[in-house]
Amino acid sequence: xxxxxxxxxxxxxxxxxxxxxxxxxxxxxxxxxxxxxxxxxxxxxxxxxxxxxxxxxxxxxxxxxxxxxxxxxxxxxxxxxxxxxxxxxxxxxxxxxxxxxxxxxxxxxxxxxxxxxxxxxxxxxxxxxxxxxxxxxxxxxxxxxxxxxxxxxxxxxxxxxxxxxxxxxxxxxxxxxxxxxxxxxxxxxxxxxxxxxxxxxxxxxxxxxxxxxxxxxxxxxxxxxxxxxxxxxxxxxxxxxxxxxxxxxxxxxxxxxxxxxxxxxxxxxxxxxxxxxxxxxxxxxxxxxxxx
Numbered sequence: 001x002x003x004x005x006x007x008x009x010x011x012x013x014x015x016x017x018x019x020x021x022x023x024x025x026x027x028x029x030x031x032x033x034x035x036x037x038x039x040x041x042x043x044x045x046x047x048x049x050x051x052x053x054x055x056x057x058x059x060x061x062x063x064x065x066x067x068x069x070x071x072x073x074x075x076x077x078x079x080x081x082x083x084x085x086x087x088x089x090x091x092x093x094x095x096x097x098x099x100x101x102x103x104x105x106x107x108x109x110x111x112x113x114x115x116x117x118x119x120x121x122x123x124x125x126x127x128x129x130x131x132x133x134x135x136x137x138x139x140x141x142x143x144x145x146x147x148x149x150x151x152x153x154x155x156x157x158x159x160x161x162x163x164x165x166x167x168x169x170x171x172x173x174x175x176x177x178x179x180x181x182x183x184x185x186x187x188x189x190x191x192x193x194x195x196x197x198x199x200x201x202x203x204x205x206x207x208x209x210x211x212x213x214x215x216x217x218x219x220x221x222x223x224x225x226x227x228x229x230x231x232x233x234x235x236x237x238x239x240x241x242x243x244x245x246x247x248x249x250x251x252x253x254x255x256x257x258x259x260x261x262x263x264x265x266x267x268x269x270x271x272x273x274x275x276x277x278x279x280x281x282x283x284x285x286x287x288x289x290x291x292x
Contacts (some may be wrong), residue, residue, distance in 0.1 A: 001157065003017060003044070004028070004030060004042060004044055005018075007042065007044060007074050007076065007077040008032065008042065008079070009205070011071075011072035011073070011074060011077075011079055012072070012076045013032065013034055013040075013072065013079065014030055014034055014035040015033070015034060015035070016033045016035050016037070016288065017032075017033040018030045018031070018032060018033075018042075019033075020157075021041070021074055024199075025050075026045065026047030026050060027043065027044070027046070027047070027050055027202075028043075028044045028046065028192070029043050029044075029167040030039060030042050030044075030286055031082060031084075032079070032134050033246065034231060038085075039082045039084070039085045040071055040079050040080065040081065040082055041079070041080045041081070041082045041083075042077060042078070042079055042080075043077060043078045043079075043080065044076060044077045045076050046072075046076075046209070046224070048164060049077070050202055051076060052130060052172055052202065053078065053200070053201045053202045053204075054076075054077075056073075056201035056204045057070050057073070057078060057201065058070075058073075059120075060113075060116075062144075062178055063117075063119075063120055063177075064112075064116065064118040065109075065112055065116050065185060066109065066112070066195065066197045067112050067197060067199060067201075068080045068081050068083070068089070068197075068199045069266075070079040073206075074118035076192055080136040080199075083188055087191070088190060088191060088192075089188045089189065089190055089197075090188065090189055090190075090216070091187075091188065092184035092185065092186070092187025092188060092189060092196075093184060094184055096183055096184050096187060096189060097220050097221055098220075098221040098223070098224055099226075100223050100224050100226075100227035101193065101227040102189060102196055102226070103224035103227040104195050104221055104227050104228065104230075104231040105189065105190075105193075105232070106187070106198075106216065106228060107227075107228045107229075107230075107231035107232040108195070108196075108211070108231060108233060109195070109196055109197050109198065110179070110186055110202065110209075110212055110216065110247065111179075111231075111232055112211070112235070113176075113177055113212075114176045114177070114178075114180065114209045116177065117175075117176035117177025117178070118174060118175070118176045120177065121175045121176060121177070121206065125175075127206075128205065129177075129205040129206040130204070130205030131205050131206045132178075132180055132203065132205060132207060132250060132254075133170060133206065133207065133209075133246055133250050134251060135250060135253045135254065136166075136167065136170070136246065136250060136253065138160065140253045141156065141159060141160065141163070141249065141253070141282070142255070143254070143256050143257075144249075144252045144256050147199060147256040148252070148256065148261070148269055149197055150269065150272060150273070153272055153273055154275050154277070155272055155273075155276060155280065157254060158277075158280065159249075162280075162284060165284070166242075166245055166246065166283075169242050170208075170242055170246055170285075170289060171207040173236075173238075173239055173242060174208065174209075174236075174239075174269075175207070176206075176207065176208065176209050177204060177205070177206070177207075178204065178205065178206070178207035178208070178209065178211055178212045179198050179201075179203070179204055179212055179215075180197055180203040180204060180205065180207065180211070180212070180215065180280055181198075181200065181203040181204075182198065182212070182215045182216045183204070184219070186198050186199055186200045187199075194226060208239050208243070209235070209236070209239065210235050210239035210240050210241070210243050211243055213228075213232060213245065214240075214243060214247065216228060217229065220275065227272055229267055238286075241283055242283070243281070244279045244283065245279060245280055245283045246270050247268075248268040248272065248276060251265050252265055252268050252269060253269040255268075272284075
C-alpha cells in the first residue's frame with residue numbers, strides 16, 4: 001500500500017485506513033478513510049495508458065458535464081467521492097435499466113456530453129483522444145478471420161475491397177465525445193431523482209453520438225429504451241447506417257485481441273454470416289446515392 005499512501009500524501013490527505021475494493025489490469029481501487037473519518041475512493045493507475053481517465057475528469061469539468069466530485073488528483077491517481085457515503089448520489093442498480101425515469105435522466109446526461117463534445121472538437125479538432133474505432137484496419141480484420149475461423153465467409157473479401165470507403169464514411173461523421181462503456185455498474189443516480197451521470201471514463205474518447213445511443217439502448221429494457229430515445233431526440237440516420245457496418249467489426253476486433261473469445265462478441269460473429277451482408281449491401285447503395 002506504500003505507493004497509494006504516497007499518492008494520498010501528494011494530495012494532502014492524511015489517511016487513517018485503506019480498504020481494497022478491486023485491483024485489475026493495472027488499476028487499483030481502494031476506499032480511503034481519512035484522519036477525520038471521511039471516506040473517499042482512490043483510483044490508482046499503474047498502467048500509464050489508463051491515466052487518460054485523469055484528463056477526462058478534468059476535461060469534463062471544464063466543459064460543464066456532470067461527473068463524480070473530484071477531490072484530488074496526481075499524475076497517476078484520482079481521489080473521488082464515495083458513492084456509498086454520498087448524500088446526493090447512489091450507485092446504479094440493475095432495476096435502473098428498466099426504469100423509464102432513470103432512462104430520461106441518462107438521456108439528458110448523454111445529450112449534454114455530446115453537445116459539449118461537438119463544441120470542444122470543433123475548437124480543438126486535433127485533440128489527442130482515445131478512438132475506439134481506430135482499430136479498424138486490414139490487419140485487424142485479418143486477425144478476426146484467423147482467430148474465429150471465419151475466413152471462408154464471402155463478406156470478408158467484400159469488406160477488404162470496400163474498407164477505404166467505410167473508413168472515409170466513418171471519418172466524415174460529426175465527431176463528439178463518446179462514453180463508450182455504458183452499464184449500470186458505471187451509473188450514479190441522484191437520490192432525489194433529479195439527475196444521473198456515468199462515471200469511469202477510461203474508454204471515453206472521440207467518436208460519433210449514435211454509437212453511444214445504440215450502446216445504451218442495447219442494455220435498457222423496452223420501455224426504458226423508448227423513454228431514452230424520446231428524451232434524447234432525433235438521431236442521424238446516416239450515423240446509424242454507418243454504425244451498423246462499423247460496430248460489429250470493432251466488437252470483433254477488440255474481442256479477438258483477448259486471450260479467449262468473450263461471449264459478448266459471439267452475436268457479432270453470428271451476424272457476419274446472417275444479416276451483415278445485407279446491411280453492408282444497403283450501406284454501399286446508400287453511400288453511392290449520397291455521392292451522386
